Amino acid sequence: MDRLLGGNPLAEGLVGDRQPEPCAMVIFGASGDLTRRKLVPALYSLARERLLPSGFAIVGMARRALPFAQDMREAVGQFARRRPVDEALWESFGGAISYVSGDFDDPAAYERLRLHLHELDLQRGTRGNRIFYISTPPESFETILRHLGQAQLISKSERPFTRVIIEKPFGRDLASAEQLNRVCLDVLREDQIYRIDHYLGKETVQNILMFRFANSIFEPLWNGKYVDHVQLTVAESIGIEGRGNYYDQAGTLRDMVQNHIFQFMTLMAMEPPVAFEASAVHDEKVKVLRALRELPMSEIDRYTVRGQYAAGFHQGQPVPGYLEEHGVAPQSQTETYVALKLFIDNFRWGGVPFYVRAGKRMARRVSEIAITFKQLPHALFSGPMGKLSHEPNVLTLRIQPDEGITLKFLSKVPGPTIEPRPVTMDFRYGTSFGIEPPEAYERLLLDCMLGDGTLFARGDEVMASWKYCDRVLSGWAERDAHRKVALPSYEPGTWGPEASANMLARDGRVWRRP
């Protein structure tokens, strides 16, 4: 506590309100969509909630000259969680926004930035503390990190603090992720690096830990003795939305599974950490990733399914197929749908399949974890047609939309007969708390200001997830090199290709319809 307060007797009791220390936040890639849609509106929301420090400044940095503060005023008006904009608040918040233009590979730009930040320390009381948010295309990450180091804008010293937030993707395979990590660690300590995955800032993802470790009734059932299988779904109803050039180089495995799905799968599957602090949580998460059973390359088709959306109709509108999208190679083998069957080989989850699927142009937008419990060993209740089959209990953690938790169980239909009917117990954030959960970026930016890396990915987690995905990618590449056939296609507005349903059917299971 004393370290946090810096020995300031008047700060006691204020830190408990999660009030960060004064700092300046520099956003590289300030002209990008993320800054406009998410980052600055999130910072505005924090200001509105009175969670920003008394000394705070935002500095945008990008190549071209911009009327940055003015653009951000429009962006906040358009994208802030709570609108209309509070003009009195904007007066102070907008006054903290400034801009430095320059090429990311021009040392003079970093010198201008250094002088500007020094000015802000004097004018706005930011006290030398810096957060650099690198929200540029990935090819600029290393350049920016090296120049920040050379300009002594970042250092490994503890005080004043310097932290760097790096947007995804952190590498495009294991080798490139390791290379980027080496560059980071040349100029920063691990605890200064905040690898952001906005899914981890969602209330429902954070609530996985609360649900598991603050309730006594679920954890005893949270293992292979009671759980039959787990399904993790991240489905998007949209297509690639004009991002063909990027997406065709990435694919769904890189874009969704390596980061989002593996992050919330680890939270769902990990052992209880010894404390709710960053290092203890990361230690447990990385153990899950290291326990993932190595994919048998000779059976890659039994454990993985790829697909591409075809042309058709989605929500009543005609939509192009993936191969017709702008920027996509005509013979592209990039997947817009992926399904995996995983095993976590440890005491808790031995033998329990984890079925993972993610895709674009699916029936609806939904992210969820569904835990299906084992059937009872004996069906007690009979009907006119003999023994009644019992549907299994399913616990569903809905991450988006309609955030909440549902438990499905059987109940007797009222009346003289013995007829079981599945019913649900529902918890929904909307009805229980009445409030709109904060945007994920609000939580994550605040955590970074507070120096709390719990909801960010640690380097070894990222490497472990890339290691698994690399093997999948190698398996697919090997298979394509050996016998290249077009990926299975699926109709827009469905839940993926038939091969995906077949993967579960072979195990006597079916995908949920979320």
Add this chain to the structure above:
Amino acid sequence: MSQGQDFRQGERREGWAVPLDAVAAFTQGASVSVAPERIEQELLSLWRRASERAQAQGAAFAVTRACQWNLIVHTHGETELLSAKQIIDMVTESVPCRVLFLHETEDLGDGALIGDDGVPLHASVEANFRESPSGRREIVAEEITIETPQLHSRRLPGLLRSLLLPDVPTALLVANPARDAEWLRPICGDADRFVFDSGKLSGFGELGKVAIVLEELYGTSLGSVERMDLGWLRLWPWRLLLSSLYDAPQSRAGLGRLREIVVRYTEGGEVSALLLAGWLMGRLHLVQTGTLASDGTAQLVPGAGSPVKGPVQLRLGLDPGGRGPTGLQEVALLQGESTLSAAVCPDGGGILLSSPFQPSRTQPMRGRPDAELWVAALGVGGRDPLMYEALRLGAALLLGDEIFREQQQPEVRW
């Protein structure tokens, strides 16, 4: 949040001359009179019928109730009731509550029923609902208003208890508990959190009375009933800015030579000044040597663990032309030859922070709306041991610290 119409602009409860049946009136946010002994049954019936009607009209979802708190709110007079209801409309947007207004009034109209104890009571119910982000309507919370000219009625505590939803904590919000504490005694034990508002008190003396009443009702220990002061929450920006003056190591080092604390307040800001002084005394471990003199001064000495090395004069003074949003105009700490201060700017648009160890800067400060304070008081902000400390030390400056010495002092822990 909607009440069928937008009542936030002071229109609430007016204009309900349009004839509506009870269910329509209820779901549109109008007040429906009910017999006091049948409040719960009538509410259940109204909810059920509202739900059936919504489904019959093709609504995809049934009407839903949500509740995180039972919130008992005491009001006195029509103006207070109207204001409290407007605040509740905003509060329940963030914190759905079953709200029980306990309204003291002589004007009960014709619908009041006189009980066995001869005290007339009138009851009515209302619904707070809103559109969910997905566009479907969700009922969020309900309000019950009990009006009576005499809160001492013997049947009132039992009636209130019967209306508290189970498995939900209860908060009791009484702006000035010193005004009439007698009726509070039978029900104060039913609350998990007691909220008052020192900002509504006038003059130094009332803070002392409130402190004594709270000690009588709940003792000094933190115990199971948490207490929170909305006035204390209003001071939070001042505390934050003052603490920022001590971020620099040199300013902290200079605390050893602290010789004077000056708190200047605006008209009606006496209680804020006392609370802030209590907070500074607690954080700097300063102990009073006597009570506050008529000129607003008191002598303090360093206690155990204090960073201060010598005696300190506390000086509270009125600034008649002051424009501070929270009743405070300036706080200055004089240490050696240095002065560290936070003062309202001449245009009232912010707080000027001055220190020889940091560049001067102006920080914006806005008063926090009452609804925001209520929400904070019902959240984690409602648990602040420093509030007890500041209240006790502030009140002791008026009454002498002997009055609180006989009982166990609250321990401030984090």
